[in-house]
Amino acid sequence: MKNFSGNVLFLDRSDINTDEIIPAKYLTENTKGALKPYLLEDLKLDDRNPSGDIQGKGVVITRANFGCGSSREHAPWALEVNGINLVIAESFARIFRQNMYNCGLLAVELPAEKIDQLFSTFAGKNTFVETDFGKNLFIIKGDGQEIKISFTVSDFDRSLVEAGGWVDYADRKYQ
Amino acid sequence: MGKTIAEKIFDSHSVDNPSGDIHVISLDAVFCHEITTPIAINDLVSRGKDRVFDPEKIKVVIDHVTPAKDSKTAMQGKILRDWAVRNNIKDFFDVGRNGVCHAIFPEKGFVRPGYTVIMGDSHTCTHGAFGAFAAGVGTTDLEVGILKGVCAFHYPETMKINITGNLKEGVFAKDVILGIIGKIGVNGATGKVIEYVGPVVDTMSMEARMTLCNMAIEAGATSGICYPDITTVEYLWKFIKDDYVSKESALIEFQKLISDTDAEYEDVIEFDVDTLEPCVTYGYKPDEVKPVKNMDGTRVDQVYIGSCTNGRIEDLRVAANVLKGKKIKEHVRGIVSPATPGVYSQAMEEGIIKIFMDAGFCVTNPTCGACLGMSNGVLADGEVCASTTNRNFNGRMGKGGMVHLMSPATAAASAVAGYITNSGMFKK
Secondary structure, eight states: OOOOOEEEEEEOOSOOBHHHHSOGGGTTOSSSGGGGGGTTTTOOBTTBOGGGGOTTEEEEEEOSSBTBSOOOTHHHHHHHHTTOOEEEESOBOHHHHHHHHHTTOEEEEOOHHHHHHHHHHHTTSOEEEEEETTTTEEEEEETTEEEEEEOOOOHHHHHHHHHTSHHHHHHHHOO | OBOOHHHHHHHHHEEEEEETTEEEEEOSEEEEETTTHHHHHHHHHHTTOOOOSOGGGEEEEOOSSOSOOSHHHHHHHHHHHHHHHHTTOOOEEOTTTOOOHHHHHHHTTOOOTTOEEEESSGGGGGGGGGTOEEEEOOHHHHHHHHHHSEEEEEOOEEEEEEEESOOOTTOOHHHHHHHHHHHHOTTTTTTEEEEEESHHHHTOOHHHHHHHHHGGGGGTOSEEEEOOOHHHHHHHHHHHTTTSSSHHHHHHHHGGGSOOTTBOOSEEEEEEOTTOOOEEEOSSSTTOEEEGGGGTTOBOSEEEEEHHHHOSHHHHHHHHHHHTTOOOOTTOEEEEEOSSHHHHHHHHHTTHHHHHHHHTEEEOOSOSGGGGTSSSSOOOTTOEEEESSSOOOTTTTSTTOEEEEOOHHHHHHHHHHSBOOOOTTOOO
């Protein structure tokens, strides 16, 4: 199982699409590692590109419908090769969410008010998420403050994470 | 309790229910292209599992960048080509015989009512036009589909959209779907199946239904779906005539799939088209939609007619109707990409290609290229494109470029004017 704790990159907008996460022109790469420099290249938040803030981050916290648009699994791969194995959002696009779990990565939904609280408490500050996957608990720390939030992951999604992804899971289970 | 069409398809394909509402369903078709499949192939090879569940059910096309533009895209094609040969996949469409996946696979009769279809491409929802459950998936789902012939989904929740009224002249399926997305939003149907019903859908051609279903993903939907009817049977008849004694018997069989009258829906949306005008997007999200008249005068540098949304013969006919005897504005680069060799060939026979060329359009081979800024019409920073494609995301057709989505009629009229404008086909 992968590490789901890390420093937080806050992306304060809904509907961040997979073209913004990894532009189509890089889909000609045949290895996941080659995607590393291009994560969030076309994303603009308040006229600012946040790709310079990725270094050292392990968790993304964002708003609703994260990962909408294209089905490209290059989006979770680009996150993963940058050390980001966990995205916490108000909601996800279906394919992106499935792709995360299929890769053994974690995409966790929290209610809008919890997401609001995380942004208002921690955005702009050095923030760390400690994930206890066994206890379904996030401990979020930053600037002397600490918030504990429990989360839910379905049994199926949990088994994908524990199996390291859908290929290993399906290979064991289906003829 | 009755069932929706999507529920009926799931019930007949479910092979496992590992937990909760997750169903692992068997697949009738797995479609592949050269952008998302090679990494799945490489992974299967590295696992020592270079095999496919059924070579007859796997259909493969090179369409996103074709002919290859550089060494990397050439290698993607080669990985796909070599894999198809190794695994005895006969339905492989390479340069000269290839077209945009969601146009060529229906044209070849590979999608039937009641089918389950996946592809590593979000616009796979297009194939729901045939009464199939068709969903875009990532590379890992594709890989398992190729190896095992199964895919996991939540049991489908359905949003029914009842489309009523009369379309005005010059208002098309593209305007309807832009209008719908504008109403429900890019997150409006996330994780749901959109079932398009009502008199407007009933009178639509298969091409128009494909345009409608194609953009279901832009509202977040897993699949769009239309009921199979006589239009579906007529379109498929040349492929299915040996399987049924008559069109009527095929129709009776297909219509068993139609949602029961007491089926349960997550949402029911009424969408009346009586007052619908030609639509265009103005921002970086497909739900940022306005009537064309509100954007009239917006200068365009490029006009692109093509793609899995609007690159079919009907689309080219509509655009040619607007362009006939006219020249596009000097500053406009017009690009038309017939979506398949079949469409291209038909357009030549009908004189449509000549109309495009006489108007000043560049006619490219069938490819997805420009739609996602990969080839054949990439925008420069600050340029504006009037496009019949499906996504206006920031940077979609080239970094710093702006894309306005619209119908082929509006795109053709905008090419002539040099700015976004309604076509003369539109009668208020």
